Amino acid sequence: MRFLHTSDWHVGRTFHGRDLLAEQESVLSGLADLVDSERVDVVVVAGDLFDRAVPNAEAVAVCSRVLERLRAAGATVVVTPGNHDSAARLGLFGGFTAAGGLHVRTRAAAVGEPVLLADDHGPVAVYGIPYLEPETARQALEVPDARGHRGVLTEAMRRVRADLATRSARSVVLAHAFVTGGQACESERTIAVGGVQDVPASVFDGVDYVALGHLHGQQTLAEGMRYSGSPMAYSFSEARHGKSVWLVELDAGGLAGVERRPLPVPRALSTVSGGLAELLSAPEHDEIADHFLSVVLTDRVRPLDALRRLQARFPHAVHVDWQPEGGRSAELRFAERVRGRSDEEIACCFLEDVRDERPSERELAMLREAFAAAAREEAS
Numbered sequence: 001m002r003f004l005h006t007s008d009w010h011v012g013r014t015f016h017g018r019d020l021l022a023e024q025e026s027v028l029s030g031l032a033d034l035v036d037s038e039r040v041d042v043v044v045v046a047g048d049l050f051d052r053a054v055p056n057a058e059a060v061a062v063c064s065r066v067l068e069r070l071r072a073a074g075a076t077v078v079v080t081p082g083n084h085d086s087a088a089r090l091g092l093f094g095g096f097t098a099a100g101g102l103h104v105r106t107r108a109a110a111v112g113e114p115v116l117l118a119d120d121h122g123p124v125a126v127y128g129i130p131y132l133e134p135e136t137a138r139q140a141l142e143v144p145d146a147r148g149h150r151g152v153l154t155e156a157m158r159r160v161r162a163d164l165a166t167r168s169a170r171s172v173v174l175a176h177a178f179v180t181g182g183q184a185c186e187s188e189r190t191i192a193v194g195g196v197q198d199v200p201a202s203v204f205d206g207v208d209y210v211a212l213g214h215l216h217g218q219q220t221l222a223e224g225m226r227y228s229g230s231p232m233a234y235s236f237s238e239a240r241h242g243k244s245v246w247l248v249e250l251d252a253g254g255l256a257g258v259e260r261r262p263l264p265v266p267r268a269l270s271t272v273s274g275g276l277a278e279l280l281s282a283p284e285h286d287e288i289a290d291h292f293l294s295v296v297l298t299d300r301v302r303p304l305d306a307l308r309r310l311q312a313r314f315p316h317a318v319h320v321d322w323q324p325e326g327g328r329s330a331e332l333r334f335a336e337r338v339r340g341r342s343d344e345e346i347a348c349c350f351l352e353d354v355r356d357e358r359p360s361e362r363e364l365a366m367l368r369e370a371f372a373a374a375a376r377e378e379a380s
Contacts (some may be wrong), residue, residue, distance in 0.1 A: 047082025
């Protein structure tokens with residue numbers, strides 16, 4: 001049996017305010033081509049199907065079309081909610097969709113009830129563990145003394161192993177969690193509880209393959225325990241990830257092999273630094289003109305309206321930071337910097353900090369006139 005391990009679709013997410021729905025639909029629809037070309041039997045989505053608990057109508061429509069294409073290509077689909085999803089909303093019609101080959105596993109109390117599939121070698125039990133928020137999950141799992149993610153996932157896996165012991169079946173577990181050894185990036189929402197978010201890999205012992213979600217970089221923690229990562233980059237920290245999915249094969253003895261299948265990049269991400277004038281004119285930057293761009297400006301004086309000016313050449317520049325060449329003087333606490341200074345001195349310092357140059361005599365005269373007018377108004 002062949003599985004396509006995916007996670008963290010985050011349908012409906014934006015990138016620095018830019019809508020990504022068209023790009024998301026393009027990349028995710030391509031999974032149906034993989035299902036066909038690689039003879040995939042099952043596609044699993046290990047959490048964060050949507051980016052919000054209440055996705056908008058456009059995001060729901062995109063997700064529906066993608067899932068329909070996967071089913072039309074011949075794959076059974078198994079989905080679990082992540083920390084961004086609403087488990088209740090995803091699972092609303094789960095009983096009906098299962099009849100059509102879309103299995104949405106959202107109930108914590110049902111983690112020991114697998115989706116049962118079969119191939120020429122016999123049955124395969126697929127256990128979907130939804131994202132378990134510790135405070136609510138320990139009640140649903142009837143373990144009130146369980147603490148943190150480790151406690152509730154330990155109980156969830158105890159139930160999985162107890163059910164598996166009654167079957168002669170190979171096994172796959174979907175889980176949305178931070179497993180010790182995984183590497184995070186900037187686009188993931190923390191799931192820390194009491195400062196602790198990770199669980200040891202040993203919690204998942206006893207199954208053939210663990211399909212993990214939550215971390216956006218594809219990672220291998222063990223041969224049979226992997227993160228697929230997100231299908232698209234959602235932060236500049238993911239620019240070099242090389243997005244892909246895992247093609248997982250089970251034979252009669254269990255896990256037979258795992259291979260990486262790359263995904264297309266709808267728009268590349270790049271970072272660049274330099275002075276504004278140089279960035280707007282240097283021909284060597286032509287190759288990144290159509291990329292999503294994060295820019296670090298090194299001008300001595302902060303340029304005015306920098307992002308708009310950059311977008312004239314780089315229409316997909318979305319982020320600008322200013323780090324003047326040579327650095328800036330050491331920062332002091334505001335109270336220390338203004339202690340004992342007049343209003344005029346404070347205003348002059350503010351202008352100097354913002355522009356990295358002293359106000360002109362004309363500007364000083366305007367400031368004095370403004371402060372004098374304010375003093376006269378207060379006295380009247």
